[in-house]
Amino acid sequence: xxxILVFGHKNPDTDAITSAxxxxxxxxxLGEKTxxxxxGELNEETAYALNYFNVAAPRVVETVANxxxxxxxxxxxxxxxxxxDIAEVEVASVVDHHRIANFETTNPLYYxxxxxxCTNTIIxxxxxxxxxxxxxxxxxxMLSAIVSDTLLFKSPTCTSEDEAAAKExxxxxxxxxxxxxxxxxxxGTNMGDKSAEE
Amino acid sequence: xxxILVFGHKNPDTDAITSAxxxxxxxxxLGEKTxxxxxGELNEETAYALNYFNVAAPRVVETVANxxxxxxxxxxxxxxxxxxDIAEVEVASVVDHHRIANFETTNPLYYxxxxxxCTNTIIxxxxxxxxxxxxxxxxxxMLSAIVSDTLLFKSPTCTSEDEAAAKExxxxxxxxxxxxxxxxxxxGTNMGDKSAEE
Ligand SMILES: [Mn+2]
Ligand SMILES: [Mn+2]
Ligand SMILES: [Mn+2]
Ligand SMILES: [Mn+2]
Numbered sequence: 001x002x003x004i005l006v007f008g009h010k011n012p013d014t015d016a017i018t019s020a021x022x023x024x025x026x027x028x029x030l031g032e033k034t035x036x037x038x039x040g041e042l043n044e045e046t047a048y049a050l051n052y053f054n055v056a057a058p059r060v061v062e063t064v065a066n067x068x069x070x071x072x073x074x075x076x077x078x079x080x081x082x083x084x085d086i087a088e089v090e091v092a093s094v095v096d097h098h099r100i101a102n103f104e105t106t107n108p109l110y111y112x113x114x115x116x117x118c119t120n121t122i123i124x125x126x127x128x129x130x131x132x133x134x135x136x137x138x139x140x141x142m143l144s145a146i147v148s149d150t151l152l153f154k155s156p157t158c159t160s161e162d163e164a165a166a167k168e169x170x171x172x173x174x175x176x177x178x179x180x181x182x183x184x185x186x187x188g189t190n191m192g193d194k195s196a197e198e
Numbered sequence: 199x200x201x202i203l204v205f206g207h208k209n210p211d212t213d214a215i216t217s218a219x220x221x222x223x224x225x226x227x228l229g230e231k232t233x234x235x236x237x238g239e240l241n242e243e244t245a246y247a248l249n250y251f252n253v254a255a256p257r258v259v260e261t262v263a264n265x266x267x268x269x270x271x272x273x274x275x276x277x278x279x280x281x282x283d284i285a286e287v288e289v290a291s292v293v294d295h296h297r298i299a300n301f302e303t304t305n306p307l308y309y310x311x312x313x314x315x316c317t318n319t320i321i322x323x324x325x326x327x328x329x330x331x332x333x334x335x336x337x338x339x340m341l342s343a344i345v346s347d348t349l350l351f352k353s354p355t356c357t358s359e360d361e362a363a364a365k366e367x368x369x370x371x372x373x374x375x376x377x378x379x380x381x382x383x384x385x386g387t388n389m390g391d392k393s394a395e396e
Contacts, residue, residue: 099307100309101303103298108355109311115305
């Protein structure tokens, strides 16, 4: 069987890229064969995080049905934010923190959405529920997503769960939350390409 | 604030009724104010289960917007299976094991779907994740739903998780799984009103 592809939304932000990486890592630890891919190039903030934690950028895909029949969505569900040929594959799992719209499946699926500030806050729970250890570099990426989506806990969508998750991940990543967080946000704003999507 | 109403689909089966009861119980233990209601009268199988475990039938509602602005859906998500005025209220949580279709929200929500045989198999996980003890009568209702949805583990939708959940719930409910299960299914078929919905 071909690999299940895992990806976030188009015009990817740090959560879209890193939640694909963290969810794919979790699934592979659980015995599945998945690959994190991206629906666009990294922005400067995400590139900073991947470089800092020494993780390779996921390859960019334009379509998926040419290589798999099953996909997992992270950080989005709406068809217009997804891959162009999303209608041609089966969405077997979604992990997301947005409203649900323009989303429909033929079969039952795994869908995990919570009204929190970041997809990686939910993925942290999934690691715990499945008793999978989070390596330092994956924890750093997950932390980066929470910092990015919540603007270091200042966004109105930020919850106490996001803040607690970030603190826990900063310890695992062995970074100082405040100083790493500010450096990360600065890396994004420096280049002026941070999307207003979230 | 008015109570949040929790309900399963129209033409309710045992899972629709009892997952409303079990999810509402869980939420109330967690400090929320919710009430399980029903979108139709009990079938004979469900009446047997409620009577056996001495739990009152949820009241039947035709509309919900006249008494609340927020609802939790269990065992369904599609608008045509839901209450007539579903578009007038906010769906803040869904726990379900069906495909997703004709479902859309304005805001982020809690959505928990898994491809298992019964909503109550998922709700059992939620009790554990939240460290809430399941009383004997609620466990009996949850068990009844799994027996009903999986036809005592014979349906093609039944998973090993459903079977394990049923065994665990039968112990909590202090009933013999096989003999109670057969009596329950018999109570439904006797009256010839078991819906083919699931
Ligand atoms: Mn995003
Ligand atoms: Mn996000
Ligand atoms: Mn049902
Ligand atoms: Mn069901």
